[in-house]
Amino acid sequence: MSGNPSPSAAELSGLRVNVGQGAALFLAQRPEVGPRRRATGGGSTTIVPSRDAWDMYMSNPRLSNVYLDTLAVGEGALQLNSNAFPDLADLATSYILATAPEPQLSFPVMLTGTSWEPSAQHPSWLKAFEPVNVHPVTAHRSVLRYALESRDNTLAEIRRRLDRTRLVQLQKAPTNVLKHMTDELGVGQLGAGRAIGVTPTAIRKWRRGEPIRPEHRDRLAQFAALLGELQDAGIYDPAGWISIPVSAESFVTPIHMFTKGRGDLAVLLGAGAAEPQEVLDLFDPHWRTRYAVDPDYDVVTLLDGSRSAVPRRDA
């Protein structure tokens, strides 16, 4: 049992907890009015949902049995502590899905008899439990659907931000954009050239103030926007980060994703809002064949600091 204070049922009734920017998805069975009862499979519950969540529940005809599909979406979540309901020690009829502030961290929460502890980060005291008495496929589908929607919304927002920042960069003289990129952020001519699709010589010429074609100026602005967004996302040294492979299983780097028009995925990854393999799946579902690291060779650093490609020991 948790040593933390247990709120009473009255305290929980109607309680709303803000879980931040993410959606809190609530799903529950009909509440019992009257004495609390031990629930049985398909039976009743003594869960007391928040008022708004209950309203949403009632307005959704799908939420009519224990195998509940999704959920109303909105800020707030129900926090329940099984310690407050000792009768529910064996009960698992309530199914709560909640998302953390960032989209992908959705997980099922189920009341069980086990103790649980408040999360230091989320005042909602959310914790993952083993789902019981809920159809797992239905539950999983619900989680995925909302997670996907949330991720798509996030990507759309990232693209909007990148576009806005690109316009800001377009207002500046290319030579100044480049000087900031190379001198302050530490992007080399090689990396800048690769990102924009030109040679290092072209980068040098633009840095000297020589003319730049409109399409290249746009690419330069897009690249500068990407670096800015990565900095805002908290990436230390974005100039170095963009050349590091996304995953040990692939040679795709964030700069590579940018060259293929998916700078948004680089920001998603940089913000910690998606796992590397998820990002790679979005980039190219066939990345495991098209962009896999060489299975036979490994690039290693030798004693003199130079690199070499050596056969893998298990090849």
Added chain:
Amino acid sequence: MEPQDELETEAAQTAPEDPILAQRLDAPSDPSEIYLEEASVYRPVSTGDIFVDVPVPGCPADDAHFSLTMVLAHPSAMRRGALLEPLLRAAPVAPRMGVSKKKWSRGYYDLYPLPLLRQVAAANGFELEDRGWCALIGLAAPVDSSQLEVTHRLACLSPDGIHLLLQRLVHADTRVPVRIDLLQEVFEPKLAELEMLESWNEDLVAPLQVEGADLLGALRKAAEEFEETMSECKHRGGKSIRQLLESDTGAGEAHRLLHEEIRRRGLG
């Protein structure tokens, strides 16, 4: 039909290509991609550079008379400190029947095609015959590096061109096609350092030229100072700029530090 058009037609029709190697040996999407736009005098001597008036020992007379040479030495082995190694592997550049003047010629695994070389050389102030040029990598031999003067350089390969060359070289010597992404990863720090030295020369040597300094002497001195700067172990974790550049996570910092040093010297 004009003789030159006959050359292009023959190139299109007779270039042999193995279907397996066609998949495993890369090619540029556009032939111009293998070159840099200019062969700047401030660019250090590099893999793939093409020079005039540098003979390759043992080259057949018919090819030797063109007196064109491509440096094949790989980026990690060209220098000893600031200086070029006394002898560098190089190959004669000559025309070959069946090699296209304008397109990347597939097949011909013992040579490196040089489409558009005439146009590139012209842009750098050199005149070449309108032929299908290529580097005869099967005839490579050591050349005296003191003859490789940047004022006699008519073309430089781009990073993509260098990677293609290295892939071709390995295949020509071993018949093993190596993945180009592997080559790119291995040589990335060296190519990045090359770019850094070019920036160093542009920012610190070019102003001296305006004042009438001897170019080659100034470049030699700049190379020594660059080497010293890159090797000093006085940065994060006791590392040198070169070590930061070679690490997975220090490249950005390496570039920033070098630019700071360039600014400091430029102001001083």
